[in-house]
Amino acid sequence: MPVTQEQATWFQTAFSRLVDNVDQAILGKRDVIELVVTAMLSGGHVLLEDFPGTGKTVLAKALANTLDGTHSRIQFTPDLLPSDVTGVTIYDQGKGRFEFHRGPIFASIVLADEINRASPKTQSALLEVMEEGRVTVDGVGYEVGSPFMVIATQNPVEQAGTYSLPEAQLDRFLIKTSLGYPDHDTAVTLLLESSNRQRASKVSPIIAADSVAMMAELASNVHVDASVLSYLNELVQATRDDEQAALGVSMRGALALARAVKTRAISRGREYATPDDVSDLAVPVLAHRIIVDPEAEFAGTSAADIVTRAVGRIAPPAYRAA
Incomplete structure (x- = not known):
């Protein structure tokens, strides 16, 4: 069913309230908060990569607190096992049968803190659930429910004892972003409130899990003209054709962008x-879905440069809604 202007106006108001609520904990980063909320309402996951102490964990906690649902935090370490994430089947002697004990992945918002510190085997435990919203243990599938979102953090500076995320897992994150350091005025405000070490606790739930699912359904019905989708695909194709890219954006990435565009x-x-x-x-x-050619990367080219170059080279269609 097509979205009406009345529904779009309501969505805009609700979206703004969500961003304002999270903004209580993360000051001066409204654009990043909007990206994270966009991912949540697009049914996607977020990877926050930034320097230590920039508020990655606070942002994830604040978003979890905004949602009146369940949330969990998994501290990824080298000795973390896949069953520590998904859950495990244990034999109950009293009942005389095996029972599945759910892991922390069974929550509406899951904070995967320092995800690159876990082994590739443990990281792979997230592949199925991030893509399909279900966990398979001992041949039995278990749905994690809706909404479901993984917010992962990683530190790009300290690489000792870490494992790079495989491309297949990076491709499952709808958005990768960073917070960066605050501006001068925001930094002064934070310093004045330095005694408050639990900023995320100030954030209280303002939206139910059912309402998030309803907003996501509404966003999925936004009209996207064929010319806009053609423009989107040309950008994706340009990343594959770029001589400085060893691997361009997959079709999964194109579909992810289409979903995010509707929500935006x-x-x-x-x-x-x-x-x-x-x-x-x-x-x-x-x-984050692009692998830069090693020689180009050594010369200073980044994946963001390849995307920016494609955006600058390909002319957008002259489009106006009817």
């Missing part, structure tokens, strides 16, 4: 998407 459009109060929605989200949605 309706969060701006529109019932239709525009080429600007595509170009604005291109870097956070596509860049």
Whole structure:
């Protein structure tokens, strides 16, 4: 069913309230918060990669506290086992049968802290659940429910004892972003409130899990013209054809961008998407899915540069909603 202007206006108001609520804990980073909320309402996951002490964990906790649902935190370490994430089947002698004990992955919002510190075997435990929303243990599938979102953090500076995320797992994150350091005024405000070490605890739930699912369904019905989708696909194809890219964006990445574009459009109060929605989200949605040619990377080229170059080279369609 097509989205009406009244529904788009309601969505915009609800979206703004969600961002404002999280903004109580993370000051001066509204653009990043909007990206994370967009991922949540698009049914995707977020990877936060930044320097230590920039508020990655606080942002994840604040979003979890905003949702009136379940949330859990998994501290990834080298000795973490896959069963510590998904759960394990244990024999109950009293009942005379095996019972499945759910792991922390069974929550609406899951914070995977320092995800690159776990072994590849443990990281692979997230592949199925991030893609399909279900966990298979001993041949039995268990649904994690909806909404479901993984917010993973990793520190790009300290690499000792870490394992790079495999490309297949990176491809399952809808958005990769970073917070960066605050500006001067925001930093002073934080220093004035330095006695408050639990900023995320100030955030209280303002939306039910059912409402998140309803907003996600509404966003999925936003109209995207064929010309806009053609523009999106040309950007994706350009990353594959770029001579400095060893691996371009997959079809999964293109589909992820299409979903995020719909959510961004309706969060701006529109019932239709525009080429600007595509170009604005291109870097956070596509860049982490690209493998840069080693020689180009050594020369200073980044994946974001490849996406930005594609956006600058390909002309957007002249599009206007009917």
